[in-house]
Amino acid sequence: xxxxxxxxxxxxxxxxxxxxxxxxxxxxxxxxxxxxxxxxxxxxxxxxxxxxxxxxxxxxxxxxxxxxxxxxxxxxxxxxxxxxxxxxxxxxxxxxxxxxxxxxxxxxxxxxxxxxxxxxxxxxxxxxxxxxxxxxxxxxxxxxxxxxxxxxxxxxxxxxxxxxxxxxxxxxxxxxxxxxxxxxxxxxxxxxxxxxxxxxxxxxxxxxxxxxxxxxxxxxxxxxxxxxxxxxxxxxxxxxxxxxxxxxxxxxxxxxxxxxxxxxxxxxxxxxxxxxxxxxxxxxxxxxxxxxxxxxxxxxxxxxxxxxxxxxxxxxxxxxxxxxxxxxxxxxxxxxxxxxxxxxxxxxxxxxxxxxxxxxxxxxxxxxxxxxxxxxxx
Amino acid sequence: xxxxxxxxxxxxxxxxxxxxxxxxxxxxxxxxxxxxxxxxxxxxxxxxxxxxxxxxxxxxxxxxxxxxxxxxxxxxxxxxxxxxxxxxxxxxxxxxxxxxxxxxxxxxxxxxxxxxxxxxxxxxxxxxxxxxxxxxxxxxxxxxxxxxxxx
Numbered sequence: 295x296x297x298x299x300x301x302x303x304x305x306x307x308x309x310x311x312x313x314x315x316x317x318x319x320x321x322x323x324x325x326x327x328x329x330x331x332x333x334x335x336x337x338x339x340x341x342x343x344x345x346x347x348x349x350x351x352x353x354x355x356x357x358x359x360x361x362x363x364x365x366x367x368x369x370x371x372x373x374x375x376x377x378x379x380x381x382x383x384x385x386x387x388x389x390x391x392x393x394x395x396x397x398x399x400x401x402x403x404x405x406x407x408x409x410x411x412x413x414x415x416x417x418x419x420x421x422x423x424x425x426x427x428x429x430x431x432x433x434x435x436x437x438x439x440x441x442x443x444x445x446x447x448x449x450x451x452x453x454x455x456x457x458x459x460x461x462x463x464x465x466x467x468x469x470x471x472x473x474x475x476x477x478x479x480x481x482x483x484x485x486x487x488x489x490x491x492x493x494x495x496x497x498x499x500x501x502x503x504x505x506x507x508x509x510x511x512x513x514x515x516x517x518x519x520x521x522x523x524x525x526x527x528x529x530x531x532x533x534x535x536x537x538x539x540x541x542x543x544x545x546x547x548x549x550x551x552x553x554x555x556x557x558x559x560x561x562x563x564x565x566x567x568x569x570x571x572x573x574x575x576x577x578x579x580x581x582x583x584x585x586x587x588x589x590x591x592x593x594x595x596x597x598x599x600x601x602x603x604x605x606x607x608x609x610x611x612x613x614x615x616x617x618x619x620x621x622x623x624x625x626x627x628x629x630x631x632x633x634x635x636x637x638x639x640x641x642x643x644x645x646x647x648x649x650x651x652x653x654x655x656x657x658x659x660x661x662x663x664x665x666x667x668x669x670x671x672x
Numbered sequence: 673x674x675x676x677x678x679x680x681x682x683x684x685x686x687x688x689x690x691x692x693x694x695x696x697x698x699x700x701x702x703x704x705x706x707x708x709x710x711x712x713x714x715x716x717x718x719x720x721x722x723x724x725x726x727x728x729x730x731x732x733x734x735x736x737x738x739x740x741x742x743x744x745x746x747x748x749x750x751x752x753x754x755x756x757x758x759x760x761x762x763x764x765x766x767x768x769x770x771x772x773x774x775x776x777x778x779x780x781x782x783x784x785x786x787x788x789x790x791x792x793x794x795x796x797x798x799x800x801x802x803x804x805x806x807x808x809x810x811x812x813x814x815x816x817x818x819x820x821x822x823x
Contacts, residue, residue: 487784494787501794512760515767518790522774525797532804533703537695539811 706800714796719789722777 498518499505505517688696704727711724771786772778775793778786 491784494784498787498791501791512763519770525801528801529706530703532808533706534699535808536702537699539808
């Protein structure tokens with residue numbers, strides 16, 4: 295019955311807490327504390343009794359400690375019940391007692407609760423806060439599996455005031471259950487999942503240029519699809535361009551793939567390397583460069599040279615030169631990713647972080663003359 | 673979504689003639705090299721494994737520990753926005769399927785994982801495009817120098 299101890303005070307249903315207080319069942323608190331999976335990392339309940347009430351910022355766990363510790367004294371440390379929905383079945387007595395508790399614990403809880411965007415002065419009509427979702431978020435969603443257990447017990451208490459209504463969609467990351475929102479495992483898990491999905495969509499929105507002002511999933515998805523398609527087309531187009539730009543450029547593809555297959559057969563993982571040149575098999579790309587310095591300069595000569603070559607070797611409709619110019623204009627700006635990109639092309643394994651890892655200087659220093667050798671007719 | 677433009681501009685790739693046969697073949701090999709570069713740069717990823725198995729002919733599939741193989745395509749958009757009208761959900765589902773086709777190995781993925789893989793795939797593609805651009809401009813610069821030196 296005392297299930298509220300399974301979650302931080304802010305997550306608990308007022309009704310449950312009332313029941314717990316009225317029944318005075320400490321033993322069950324501790325028992326169920328131990329049962330619920332997501333507070334396993336807590337010390338034993340007896341130890342927690344000694345925790346002070348000052349541990350404000352230490353997260354969810356401290357509130358549970360505080361609750362247990364204060365339980366014998368009346369209910370000074372019980373969760374700030376003022377912020378939580380009281381079901382329709384609460385009586386006046388229970389409400390006053392709850393308010394007492396809330397006043398005492400408000401100082402401690404304000405910091406946490408304000409972070410959770412709990413508005414003050416919520417009336418009893420507000421729905422139960424589903425802080426368990428926040429907790430899940432804080433714990434990386436690991437608790438979602440344990441919460442069904444708690445939720446089932448809660449529902450089994452036969453609360454007439456709670457309605458098993460499908461949760462309404464909220465716009466905030468900090469999910470707040472409205473009145474009558476269900477706390478069953480399905481809806482909680484769904485909400486967690488939905489939050490995860492929206493988080494990923496936001497990240498995609500940042501990745502894809504030009505979709506910051508677009509609201510609505512469909513539009514954003516459209517932009518994402520367009521962007522992926524355009525990137526794939528660019529890869530294809532650039533490969534054709536590379537084929538055309540230097541007719542003597544000979545990619546030793548067969549050797550490259552043979553090496554891949556052999557390695558796959560023989561070993562598990564090829565160790566990750568940096569740009570050390572001994573890893574690069576010169577048979578991959580047959581270049582001979584006679585002028586290392588000019589090779590570096592070639593990178594700077596980005597403007598306009600590419601489209602000249604292009605017009606010479608292939609005839610393309612007007613839509614494509616836009617991409618060419620775009621590519622040539624961007625080369626200087628993208629020089630920092632030259633290293634990671636080169637490794638992409640050469641097939642050297644690297645740890646692909648979220649951004650370019652290596653400074654451009656290292657490339658210009660030694661790697662280029664050794665690895666990029668362009669055959670030149672002299 | 674510009675597919676017609678795509679076909680018009682790059683259609684020459686797929687029409688081999690005596691003059692451009694060698695060039696086309698070289699282009700395809702370069703593209704395959706580029707895609708292998710993509711694979712190598714993000715080795716642990718689901719899309720990377722899928723792309724790799726597409727590129728390299730494999731006899732047995734023993735080495736790939738792909739999870740989520742059993743996800744049917746219809747699962748991709750399971751009740752993600754229950755509150756919206758049905759056509760909106762349909763619209764979004766349609767786009768999700770298109771995205772699934774674009775991302776290698778995307779058919780197996782549900783929505784949240786699909787987005788994660790898409791983000792990683794986009795980043796890898798960006799890196800790949802950057803290096804190819806730089807390489808192309810480098811070659812252009814060298815060619816230009818060569819021409820200048822000749823003349």
